[in-house]
Amino acid sequence: MREVQGHAEIMPGFRWYDIEVDNCTIRTAVGGAGRPLLLLHGHPQTHLTWHKIAPVLAREFTVVAPDLRGYGDSTKLVGGPGHINYSKRAMAIDQVQVMARLGFDRFAVIGHDRGGRVAHRMALDHAAAVEKLVLIDIAPTATMYARTDMEFARRYFWWFFLIQPFPLPERLIAADPDFFLDTHIAGQIKIEGSVDPRVLAEYRRCYADPTTRHAICEDYRAAATIDLAHDDADRHKRIEAPLMALWGGRGTVGALYDVLETWREKALDVRGHAIDCGHSPQEEAPDAMLEALRTFL
Secondary structure, three states: OEEEOOOOOOOOOEEEEEEEOOOOEEEEEEEEOOEEEEEEOOOOOOHHHHOOOHHHHOOOEEEEEEOOOOOOOOOOOOOOHHHHHHOHHHHHHHHHHHHHHOOOOOEEEEEEOHHHHHHHHHHHHOOOOEEEEEEEOOOOHHHHHHOOOHHHHHHOOHHHHOOOOOOHHHHHHHOOHHHHHHHHHHHHOOOOOOOOHHHHHHHHHHHOOHHHHHHHHHHHHHHOOHHHHHHHHOOOOOEOOOEEEEEEOOOHHHHHOOHHHHHHOOEOOEEEEEEOOOOOHHHHOHHHHHHHHHHHO
C-alpha cells in the first residue's frame, strides 16, 4: 500500500493510497475513524462523486472510497475471455481485498450505479463481509434486462450501445469523449449545478484515457453476459444483509420499476425510499441522502 497525491481540496481530511490486490492496483481515498464504510461509485464517475457526503460520514466512520477497477486511477485491465475481468464477481473481490488490506473483514457498503451492481454481487459472494448494504438508483441488472421495453431502451441507450463488440463503441466515443460524458451526465442529473466543476474536470480527465473507455465498455459487456450467467446460477440465493434502496424521484429507475419490490425478490430485509433528485443523490441532494444513511447505518 503506497500513499499517493489525492484531492484534499475536494475531499478534506482524506488520504489517498494505491492498494495492491490480486491482479490490479486500486486507487483509494481513506478518511475518518470508527466503523468501516465502503463507498463504490458508478459510471462515468470516480470516487470523487462522494465528495459532498464522505467528509461528513468520516465524522462517524472510517470511510473507504476507491476507484473501481477500470475507472479513475485504478488499473485498466483488458476484458479477458468472456469479459471475465469486468465481471461484478471480479470487481467485488477487488474491494473485499482492499478492505482486508486496511484491516477490515466486515463493513457496510454503499454502492451507486455500477458500484451498486458490484455491491450486489459482493453481498452474495461475501455475505460474511457485508454488514449492511445501501444501493443507490438501481434495480437488479437481470430484472432491468428482462423487462426491457422501448421506454427503458430509449432512456438507457448506453446499456445497449456500450455492449456492442469491440471496437465499435470505443472508436465512436473517441471522436469526442467530453461530449459523450457531458451529455450522459446532463441527461441523468436533474438538479442543475449539482456537479462540482472540479469533479467534472476529473471525470473528463479519466474519460480521456482510451483504456478507461475500453474498461467501461467491458464493464457493460460483462453485465450483459457473464454477470447474467452468475445471477442465473444464484437465482435462488438472497442477500442476507439489511438492504436500503434509495433512488432519484425524478429519474428513470423509480419511474419504470417498483424499486423496493425488485429488491425484495433478491434480498431478505429491504427498505428505502425516493429522494427528490435525479440519478446521483450524493451529488444532487447530499443532505437528504445523509439523513437516510444516518437512520439506516
